[in-house]
Amino acid sequence: MKIVVINAYVRENAGDAALLSVCLRQVREAFPGADVRVAGMEDPAVHPAFEDAPNLGSIRRHVADGTASRSRRILRKVYVGAACAGLLLLPESAAGVLRRVLPAEVRREADALAGADLVVSTGGGYVLARPGLDGHQNVFFVLLPVLLAQRAGVPVVFAPQSYGPFPSSLQRRLVARALGRSPLVLAREDVSVAQLRGCGLPDTVVTRGVDSGFAFDPPASGDWRARLGIAPQQRLVGVTARRWLAPAAQDAYERALAATIDSVQATGARVVLIPQVSTDYLSDDDRIVERRIAAHCTAAPLLIEDRVDYRDLKGVYRECALLIGTRFHSVIFSLTSGVPCVAIEYEHKTRGIMADLGLGAHVLAIEDVTHPRLWALVAPLLQDDSGYREQLRRRLPGYVAEAEGFPGLLRAAL
Numbered sequence: 033m034k035i036v037v038i039n040a041y042v043r044e045n046a047g048d049a050a051l052l053s054v055c056l057r058q059v060r061e062a063f064p065g066a067d068v069r070v071a072g073m074e075d076p077a078v079h080p081a082f083e084d085a086p087n088l089g090s091i092r093r094h095v096a097d098g099t100a101s102r103s104r105r106i107l108r109k110v111y112v113g114a115a116c117a118g119l120l121l122l123p124e125s126a127a128g129v130l131r132r133v134l135p136a137e138v139r140r141e142a143d144a145l146a147g148a149d150l151v152v153s154t155g156g157g158y159v160l161a162r163p164g165l166d167g168h169q170n171v172f173f174v175l176l177p178v179l180l181a182q183r184a185g186v187p188v189v190f191a192p193q194s195y196g197p198f199p200s201s202l203q204r205r206l207v208a209r210a211l212g213r214s215p216l217v218l219a220r221e222d223v224s225v226a227q228l229r230g231c232g233l234p235d236t237v238v239t240r241g242v243d244s245g246f247a248f249d250p251p252a253s254g255d256w257r258a259r260l261g262i263a264p265q266q267r268l269v270g271v272t273a274r275r276w277l278a279p280a281a282q283d284a285y286e287r288a289l290a291a292t293i294d295s296v297q298a299t300g301a302r303v304v305l306i307p308q309v310s311t312d313y314l315s316d317d318d319r320i321v322e323r324r325i326a327a328h329c330t331a332a333p334l335l336i337e338d339r340v341d342y343r344d345l346k347g348v349y350r351e352c353a354l355l356i357g358t359r360f361h362s363v364i365f366s367l368t369s370g371v372p373c374v375a376i377e378y379e380h381k382t383r384g385i386m387a388d389l390g391l392g393a394h395v396l397a398i399e400d401v402t403h404p405r406l407w408a409l410v411a412p413l414l415q416d417d418s419g420y421r422e423q424l425r426r427r428l429p430g431y432v433a434e435a436e437g438f439p440g441l442l443r444a445a446l
Contacts, residue, residue, distance in 0.1 A: 033066040035059055036148045038090070038141075038177045039158060040072025043082065044311035047361025049342035050248040051155040054435075055191050056085055058247070059152055062439035071141045071177065072154075073313065088144055089137040091116065092173050098313055109169060112138055116176055120183055145177055146184040150446065153178060155220070155244040157194040157381055161203045171203045175210040182213050189216040189445055191438065192241035194381045196227030204231040212237060216445035218438075221384025239441070243385060245364040246428075246435035250343035256351050260304060260334055267301040269414075270352040270371075271333070272308045272362040273321045276378050276398055284402075286321065290328035291403035292356065292410060299414055303333035306348055308359035310339045318359070354413055356406070358398065360385070367428065372420040374409045376401060389427045394420070 037055055041048035052070070059068055070082050071090040075097075081087055095108045115134055119127045119142065131139060145151060158174055161167030178188045190211065198204045208231045211217050217233070218241030219225045228238050262268055273289055275282060293303045305322035319337060326333055336348070349355060349366040357363040358376040366373050367389070375391075377383050378398045386395050394413075396405055413420060 033063050033150070034144075034148045035063065035066050035068045035150045035152060036071055036088070036141075036144050036181075037068065037085070037152045037154050038071045038145075039092070039153050039156065039174060040070050040074070040082070040090075041156065041158075042073050042311050042313055043079070043342060044313075044339060045309045045316070046340075046342035046345045047245060047308060047359060047364070048156055050346075050361060050365075051191070051244050053083055053250075053342070054244040054247045055152060055154045055438075056083055058244075058436075058438045059442065062442040063150075069144060071144065076137075088140050090141050091138050091176055094135055094137045095173060108135075109173075113169070113172065113176075116142070116180065120179055141177060142180055145181040145186065148181065148186050151177070151181040151186055151188040152442075153188060153190045153193075155191040155193045157379060159193065159195050159207065161198050161200070163199045167199065167203060171198070171206055175206060178210045178214075182210070187446065188214050189442060190214055190218055192218040192220040192244055192435070193224070194220055194379065194384075195224040196230070196380075198227065198231060207231045208233055216441060218441070221381055221388065223380040223384045241438075241441075242388075242431055242434040243364060243381075244435055244438065245361050246368055246432045247438075248346070248365070249368065250346055252347055252350065253344050254347060256347050260336075262302060262334075262351075267353045268351050269296050269301050269303045270306050270349060270355040270357070270362070270366065271303055271322075271325075272306050272318065272355070272357045272359040273325055274309065274318055274358050274378070275316070275321050276358075281399065285398060286325045287328050288401045288403045288406060289356070290325050292406045293325070293333050294330045295403070295407050296410065296414065297329075297331050297333065301353070301414065304348065304352075305333055305335050306345070306362060307336055307340070308345070308362045354410070354417065356410060367424060368432065370421065370424060370428075372413050372417045372424070374406070374413065376406075389431060390423055391420075 040052045043049040068085045070085045071088045073093045076087045076089045118130045161171045181188050217238050220243045307318040309318050346365045350369040352371050355366040355373040360382045363373045363375045375382050375395045376398050383395050
């Protein structure tokens with residue numbers, strides 16, 4: 033059996049790497065012995081495989097390659113977009129001729145999709161759009177491999193992920209066309225279910241699922257306390273941050289986090305700023321933000337400056353007594369380690385999943401972050417987190433069990 037896992041991201045984004053890791057494990061559990069390949073945003077020349085699954089590269093990676101100039105990327109999007117539209121619309125004889133003039137990386141994914149027995153769109157939060165041309169092209173290139181596989185008669189399933197927003201009717205029609213033909217579409221929170229309903233997809237198509245990150249549980253590796261120079265009895269509080277807002281609002285958010293770190297460290301706890309994402313792609317490197325936050329602090333927090341493997345990184349969260357998390361998979365890494373979290377919401381996945389766990393009161397929108405508001409959520413947990421931990425003991429096992437149900441859903445769907 034040949035399976036292609038599409039829409040993978042990069043391993044320097046620990047959350048997305050965890051989702052891909054879980055996806056590969058669960059696909060292999062569902063179909064032992066299958067030939068599983070990955071099409072994603074990593075350059076095959078640099079990373080020829082991900083956890084023993086060969087890396088094909090992808091159409092998306094080719095047209096968005098950050099090493100190419102902006103004008104070259106635009107030309108690639110126009111050429112590849114038009115050529116792949118031809119593959120979808122032209123008769124098979126003409127499409128075969130067109131396939132031969134595709135760039136090698138694009139042809140490699142297109143051929144793999146056409147020759148697969150199953151295509152799995154990995155979990156995440158990438159099926160979304162903004163108003164205007166950028167939003168249209170994002171939805172098109174994300175769903176293009178889905179449409180190419182379906183044109184070849186190959187079933188495509190969607191691992192648990194978030195959907196939307198889709199501000200235009202054209203975007204909604206494209207989403208409905210691609211997902212409406214799928215035997216399994218899993219949405220990881222109620223807001224995403226509502227977004228897909230807004231695209232015209234009936235409830236019979238969409239299944240409520242659980243983020244695959246809850247099934248990510250790599251073995252412990254190394255002693256993070258020794259690496260950080262923290263004594264075994266020292267209370268450690270983790271913080272994750274990201275670039276998200278316009279410059280003035282971003283500065284206010286970072287200063288509010290710094291003030292909250294000062295308040296935490298004034299209690300005798302030690303704070304470590306954890307880079308959940310450290311990729312050069314789109315300059316999305318949390319270490320840049322976290323250095324600025326540390327510079328605003330009265331007493332310097334700990335900084336992790338190295339790029340840390342996504343499996344190793346989870347060990348940091350296991351050592352924390354509390355996490356103040358903006359990157360939502362840092363929150364998931366902590367919750368599944370039994371660590372209470374205050375979650376800073378930048379997309380609807382945060383509030384939706386925290387509400388599922390009965391933890392919605394511990395969420396603050398990133399636009400609303402000030403030191404007083406954030407400290408009002410953090411301070412009570414530093415004093416007494418027993419109620420929070422009891423909630424995790426009650427709700428988390430069932431949630432994790434749902435996340436581990438994907439292999440069974442895959443087999444049933446096919």
